[in-house]
Amino acid sequence: MRTRTRLVLATLGLVGVGVVLTRGMLAMPDAGRAADAYRTLVVATAVEDVGAANVVSAVLFDLRAVDTLGEALALFAAAAGLQLLLRQLSGDEDEHRARDAASDRREPTTSDAVRVVALGLVGPVVALSIYIAVRGHVTVGAGFQAGALAATALVLIYLAGRYQAMHRVVPEAVLDVGEGVGAGGAAGLGLAGLVVSGALFANLGGPGTFGTLGSAGSMVALSVLIAVEAAAATMLVVTEFQHQTLELRPSPR
Amino acid sequence: MSQLPFLVTAWLVLVGLVGILTSRNLIHLVICLSVLQSATYVLLLGVGFRRGGTAPVLDGVDPGDGPLVDPVVQALTVTDVVVNAAITAVLLAICVQVRKRQGSLDPDGLRSMRG
Numbered sequence: 001m002r003t004r005t006r007l008v009l010a011t012l013g014l015v016g017v018g019v020v021l022t023r024g025m026l027a028m029p030d031a032g033r034a035a036d037a038y039r040t041l042v043v044a045t046a047v048e049d050v051g052a053a054n055v056v057s058a059v060l061f062d063l064r065a066v067d068t069l070g071e072a073l074a075l076f077a078a079a080a081g082l083q084l085l086l087r088q089l090s091g092d093e094d095e096h097r098a099r100d101a102a103s104d105r106r107e108p109t110t111s112d113a114v115r116v117v118a119l120g121l122v123g124p125v126v127a128l129s130i131y132i133a134v135r136g137h138v139t140v141g142a143g144f145q146a147g148a149l150a151a152t153a154l155v156l157i158y159l160a161g162r163y164q165a166m167h168r169v170v171p172e173a174v175l176d177v178g179e180g181v182g183a184g185g186a187a188g189l190g191l192a193g194l195v196v197s198g199a200l201f202a203n204l205g206g207p208g209t210f211g212t213l214g215s216a217g218s219m220v221a222l223s224v225l226i227a228v229e230a231a232a233a234t235m236l237v238v239t240e241f242q243h244q245t246l247e248l249r250p251s252p253r
Numbered sequence: 254m255s256q257l258p259f260l261v262t263a264w265l266v267l268v269g270l271v272g273i274l275t276s277r278n279l280i281h282l283v284i285c286l287s288v289l290q291s292a293t294y295v296l297l298l299g300v301g302f303r304r305g306g307t308a309p310v311l312d313g314v315d316p317g318d319g320p321l322v323d324p325v326v327q328a329l330t331v332t333d334v335v336v337n338a339a340i341t342a343v344l345l346a347i348c349v350q351v352r353k354r355q356g357s358l359d360p361d362g363l364r365s366m367r368g
Contacts, residue, residue, distance in 0.1 A: 003361075010274045018267050025259035032255060032304035039301075039323045043309065046324070055309035055324035060331060071332050078339035085346040139312045144335055230335070237342045244349055 051207025051215040052137040060142060061222045065201035068143075069186050072226055075233040076183045082240045110161030118160035125153040133227035137216035143223040147230020154235050158242070172239060175232045182229025189222050258299025265292035279348045279358045283341060290337045294330050301326035 046058035060068050129149035136142025157166045193202035205217030269289025276282040301323030309324035348358060355363055 014267060014270060014274070017270065018263070021263040021266060022260065025263045026256055028256065028259045028300075030255035031258045031299045032302045032306075036303070036320075036323070039321070039325065042325055043321055047311065053311040055311065055321070056327045056331070059324050059328035064325075064328060067328075067332060071335050074336055074339050078342050081343050082346045085343070085350055140308075140310055144331060234338075241345070241349075 047210065049207060050137075050203060050219060051210055051217065052219060053210065053215075054137055054139060054142065057136045057142040057223065058216070058219065061136070061219045061226070062201070062203055062216070065190065065222060068222070068226060069190060069201075071144075072183050072186050072229045075230060076179060079179060079233040079236040079240075082237055086240050086244060110159075115160045118156045119162075122153050122156050125149055125156065129153065129227070129231070133224050134220060135213065136223045137219055138213065143226030144230050146223075146227035147232075148234060150227070150231035151234035151238060155238060158238075163242070167239070170235060172236070175236045175239070178228050178232030179236065182225050182227075182232055185225040186222060186229065189218060189225065193218070258295055258302065262292045262296040262299065265289065265295060277359055277361070279351060279360060280345070282360065283344045283348065286344070287337060287341055290333070290340075293333055297326040297330045297333065 042059060042063065043055050045063065046052050046055040050058045050062045052058035052062070129146045129152075132141035132149065133143060133146035136146070154166060154170060157169060190201040193204060194200045196202065196204055201222075203217040203219060207217065208215035266289055269285050269292065272285030272288060273282055276285060303320045303322045306320040306322040309321045309327065351363065352358055357363065
């Protein structure tokens, strides 16, 4: 199809979509004044039955934990799919790999300022990610955010120019295990709830004292498992892409 | 102004679609898809917004104090963000493979799929 014809057709379609969408959006109930029967029920359940001060986390890791398992499996599938897509295929060994054209030049060094800041941030970021993972039921944050933060720590090591160190700190085998433990553990926790209480992802352990670290029962365990899964999957994605961009350098003798 | 979040949603959908349709680079196309998908965040948060409401995190807040914004749609938004990240990662991997196989990232310049 010619570009011009395609453009005319696309414009027609876009105008149609735009009109329908705008009309539909204008017919929505006013933002800020929607009905709140369901919301009231959810907040009451989260506070009384789950015992979580963070109602969003209570929804994610207790009331709708099945959704969250699906989400974790989507991350798992994405990381697995990436490894499949980016694997070394026969035939692209030599011709398609990026090759270092000037292997005798000096290696560009990361500036000391970047290195100090990046490496200095690794510890605090890891600590913050653990803090967020285990306290997601009391205050803001929970599993997924903690996982993303943990992956940030890995990227910081890379940013500091320590590519090899990055792989020593978290070898890919560890990431694979982490992914399996995270996703499998989350599914196992759901099944445990089914066996013990007769409902998938039923909360094991009482609501506890509201607002304390020990509250919300097994929801915290699920949050931590999801954090492990999210961290491992994100790190796998990052390392998988990094394999692609590495230039081949003849090893120094 | 009470329909503003929903109109922003419609705008993001349209802008994302225009970007996808006119894209000359697959990576640009993936980013446009992300823009399109971010419309769903605005829509969800707009649906759950409550005038004068506070965040649904009762950390030192009494649940009876005042209105809360809807926690359910916020949880759905978290799911949405994670799914977006997963999709973007896979699509970018496909871009890498396309570049390797076809030597181009222009969607119009791609030859048909080969086994």
